[in-house]
Amino acid sequence: MLILTCPVCGVTAEETEFHGGGEAHLTRHGPGSSDDDFEDYLFMRENPRGVHFERWRHVYGCGKWFHAARCTTTLEVFGTYPAQTTEPPKDLRAKISKKRPGWTWKDLA
Amino acid sequence: MSEPMTAGADGGIAAIAEAPLQGMITLRGDLSDDTIRAAVKSATGQKVPERGMINTADGVGVCWMSPDELLILCAHGDVPDKLHQLQESLSRVHALAVNVSDARAGFILSGPHARDVLAKLCPVDLAPDRFAFGQLRRTRLAQVPAAFWMLGEDRFHLICFRSQKQYVSDVLTVSAQPGSAVNVWSKTISGT
Numbered sequence: 001m002l003i004l005t006c007p008v009c010g011v012t013a014e015e016t017e018f019h020g021g022g023e024a025h026l027t028r029h030g031p032g033s034s035d036d037d038f039e040d041y042l043f044m045r046e047n048p049r050g051v052h053f054e055r056w057r058h059v060y061g062c063g064k065w066f067h068a069a070r071c072t073t074t075l076e077v078f079g080t081y082p083a084q085t086t087e088p089p090k091d092l093r094a095k096i097s098k099k100r101p102g103w104t105w106k107d108l109a
Numbered sequence: 110m111s112e113p114m115t116a117g118a119d120g121g122i123a124a125i126a127e128a129p130l131q132g133m134i135t136l137r138g139d140l141s142d143d144t145i146r147a148a149v150k151s152a153t154g155q156k157v158p159e160r161g162m163i164n165t166a167d168g169v170g171v172c173w174m175s176p177d178e179l180l181i182l183c184a185h186g187d188v189p190d191k192l193h194q195l196q197e198s199l200s201r202v203h204a205l206a207v208n209v210s211d212a213r214a215g216f217i218l219s220g221p222h223a224r225d226v227l228a229k230l231c232p233v234d235l236a237p238d239r240f241a242f243g244q245l246r247r248t249r250l251a252q253v254p255a256a257f258w259m260l261g262e263d264r265f266h267l268i269c270f271r272s273q274k275q276y277v278s279d280v281l282t283v284s285a286q287p288g289s290a291v292n293v294w295s296k297t298i299s300g301t
């Protein structure tokens with residue numbers, strides 16, 4: 001069971017009050033993009049063992065989207081951060097590095 | 110609108126009653142906007158609440174629902190006037206005020222075990238020092254969305270969608286059925 005804190009309304013609850021929205025920080029490739037980029041955008045997803053970044057929605061609460069960083073093996077939540085960003089904040093990445101030295105995720109490390 | 114219903118079994122661990130008709134207006138907009146804050150103040154006599162809080166007095170008040178949404182509470186019959194007043198004062202700002210009084214149903218839960226009755230159904234830390242008078246919590250109640258706040262010690266006002274009223278009534282009745290006391294938070298409240 002994940003315990004998430006919504007950065008929008010500040011509520012901490014277990015995951016059933018939220019709804020997972022899949023992988024975070026996707027780059028959208030639409031009309032005009034190459035077939036390879038479009039295929040990647042539509043179908044290719046990370047499936048890491050360890051550090052992962054996801055989108056979540058506080059569906060039973062304030063209704064807003066946010067981001068979460070967590071470990072897929074231990075379900076430890078490293079932190080949550082606003083939806084209005086294209087990459088995880090520096091301080092969160094530093095915190096993850098302390099707990100999971102050498103972690104990588106896509107082109108982040 | 111529909112007939113008030115009664116819920117809860119005789120001998121249940123908390124009293125459950127359908128709340129009287131409640132006027133409710135959803136107000137969406139930039140809550141830091143001075144015009145909106147002034148309009149809320151003049152419609153309710155209350156300030157825009159802090160995040161996660163509710164400001165009420167004598168059945169008139171404001172609930173913080175999300176960073177761009179408030180729920181205004183007032184007497185059911187006062188809604189048309191209040192709505193008109195809000196729409197007049199907000200005509201020049203980007204905001205939306207809608208009468209949602211009959212979209213929702215309400216319940217009053219009371220008794221020393223009321224906190225436990227909610228705690229059985231919602232993923233909320235209901236420790237008395239974590240959820241107290243003045244706070245408002247939107248959450249999941251069993252399988253449906255709901256929100257609640259405290260009216261006083263051992264008394265909760267809960268709202269849900271009206272289409273789910275029967276379900277909420279049934280699930281509250283089960284949670285409060287006779288012999289189902291769990292004495293988790295009730296100990297701290299009632300001292301028993």
Ligand SMILES: [Zn+2]
Binds near residue numbers: 006009010058061063
């Ligand atoms: Zn939230």
